[in-house]
Amino acid sequence: MPGGGAPCQTNRLTGMSRAILAEVARMLEALAADGTTASIDLRSLPMTDADREQLEASLGRGEVVAELEIAGRSTVRETAYAGAWWICHRGANDRVSSEEIAVCPVPEILASHPADIESAALRLKEDLLENHSSQAEASNG
Amino acid sequence: MADKNRKHRPQALKTQQTLGDMLAERGVSRRSFLKFAAYTASILALPPTAATAIANGLAAARRQSVIWLSFQECTGCTESITRASSPSIEDLIFDFISLDYHHTLQNASGHLAEAAREQAMEENRGDYLVVVDGSIPLKNDGYSTIAGISNRQMLEETVAHAKAVIAVGSCATFGGIPGANPNPTGAVAISELTDKPVINLSGCPPIPEAMTGTIAYLLSFAGIPELDHLGRPKAFYGEAIHDRCYRRPFYEKGQFAKSFDDEGARQGWCLYEVGCKGPVTYNACATLKWNGGVSFPIQSGHGCLGCSEPGFWDLGGFYKPLSAAKDDALKYAAGAAVVGAAAGAAASMAVRAKRNKLLKAAQAAVSDSGKEEN
Numbered sequence: 138m139p140g141g142g143a144p145c146q147t148n149r150l151t152g153m154s155r156a157i158l159a160e161v162a163r164m165l166e167a168l169a170a171d172g173t174t175a176s177i178d179l180r181s182l183p184m185t186d187a188d189r190e191q192l193e194a195s196l197g198r199g200e201v202v203a204e205l206e207i208a209g210r211s212t213v214r215e216t217a218y219a220g221a222w223w224i225c226h227r228g229a230n231d232r233v234s235s236e237e238i239a240v241c242p243v244p245e246i247l248a249s250h251p252a253d254i255e256s257a258a259l260r261l262k263e264d265l266l267e268n269h270s271s272q273a274e275a276s277n278g
Numbered sequence: 279m280a281d282k283n284r285k286h287r288p289q290a291l292k293t294q295q296t297l298g299d300m301l302a303e304r305g306v307s308r309r310s311f312l313k314f315a316a317y318t319a320s321i322l323a324l325p326p327t328a329a330t331a332i333a334n335g336l337a338a339a340r341r342q343s344v345i346w347l348s349f350q351e352c353t354g355c356t357e358s359i360t361r362a363s364s365p366s367i368e369d370l371i372f373d374f375i376s377l378d379y380h381h382t383l384q385n386a387s388g389h390l391a392e393a394a395r396e397q398a399m400e401e402n403r404g405d406y407l408v409v410v411d412g413s414i415p416l417k418n419d420g421y422s423t424i425a426g427i428s429n430r431q432m433l434e435e436t437v438a439h440a441k442a443v444i445a446v447g448s449c450a451t452f453g454g455i456p457g458a459n460p461n462p463t464g465a466v467a468i469s470e471l472t473d474k475p476v477i478n479l480s481g482c483p484p485i486p487e488a489m490t491g492t493i494a495y496l497l498s499f500a501g502i503p504e505l506d507h508l509g510r511p512k513a514f515y516g517e518a519i520h521d522r523c524y525r526r527p528f529y530e531k532g533q534f535a536k537s538f539d540d541e542g543a544r545q546g547w548c549l550y551e552v553g554c555k556g557p558v559t560y561n562a563c564a565t566l567k568w569n570g571g572v573s574f575p576i577q578s579g580h581g582c583l584g585c586s587e588p589g590f591w592d593l594g595g596f597y598k599p600l601s602a603a604k605d606d607a608l609k610y611a612a613g614a615a616v617v618g619a620a621a622g623a624a625a626s627m628a629v630r631a632k633r634n635k636l637l638k639a640a641q642a643a644v645s646d647s648g649k650e651e652n
Contacts, residue, residue, distance in 0.1 A: 183565065228317070
């Protein structure tokens, strides 16, 4: 391999963030009009670091920030535009595994899944029975 | 990962359980499925809204038996898929499959290893996946054997009752480096030796997400993803590196590095003139990148080698621009640098079409010479 190396030139604006903002605006209009939800996959877009910073700054921060610990950290952050959410999932070594802007009232990943609720109900019932038995044994002993 | 249900963990994994039930018993919540599905939808270039369908499909699927065969290869493809250093969302794929045979990773060796392969074939007849890395030598069966079984024989008997075959790496998909001129072993691609559906995941090695994403797709949608004319999933091989390269604007402006240490290289200009094969290489390196999304060769200052294209090893030199390649067809790409993107795309298509024709002719010639020697 030839000597020397090229620096990573990712500090230039390409106009991508403006295009994404226009798309988010259209999606918000649709959500307000008839409840249509939509998402933009940010990882699939050839954005430079500068584009990304511009996009984040333009969307700003809203009232809600949620952190999830699911096989790595995930953050769900409302932007300054209600209904537009910035969702970032991280995997091994805190690296970003997927990142999207979701346009919806509440991102699906925040809601508890019916299967998990069913399991939780069963678990709590079992824990209560177990505690009750332990207490009964302690008071008898 | 959620750990609240750990006390319900079963002693052994039950293959008849759905993945949803199996992982719930291990304390893995449905949110984990949704997170994995969001990751999978992203790497498969599906709309993020497809994540729910993927999560539901995975939760309802059964654990998939996989037999991994390694022939004339360097184990780089296995290194690629097992690259993660700590448990993470990307590794959930290893909970979704039962890797019943992989002679590099499994504990068993010798006859016991082969018995594991035979048992998996018997117990999952018609329903197991075969993953193959490495090419098959046709000039002499003795060039590459495992437990005394030739590569060709092992492939034929293992794929006979498989649901589908995934060829990973440029050796299994196109003959790769073992098949490079003068191809001393008569190496051929897997697809030339079976009538089963073969999904080609080319690259040296393939991007790990191409492997895990394809398996996740097979499990979620119980079908084969849309493939290109070389049998590769369009989600990963549908666009040229060049089309998604962040240096593309410099190409459009005619700003090229002339060497690896000139001002153009320092400015991060297009690497076309120092041999980048991005315009004729179809892969997802520019978007998925490598090492968990850290970088890819062009971002690190080196041109694309074209490793996911047929015969990349024999295409005229890694540091020669496409315009100086020995093959006349490749010279079409030179025009791309001069006349711009539209002409560039047309030139790339012309290059690919002609190159594939030439490679097929070359492979036929090798095949004929192999038959004569045998």
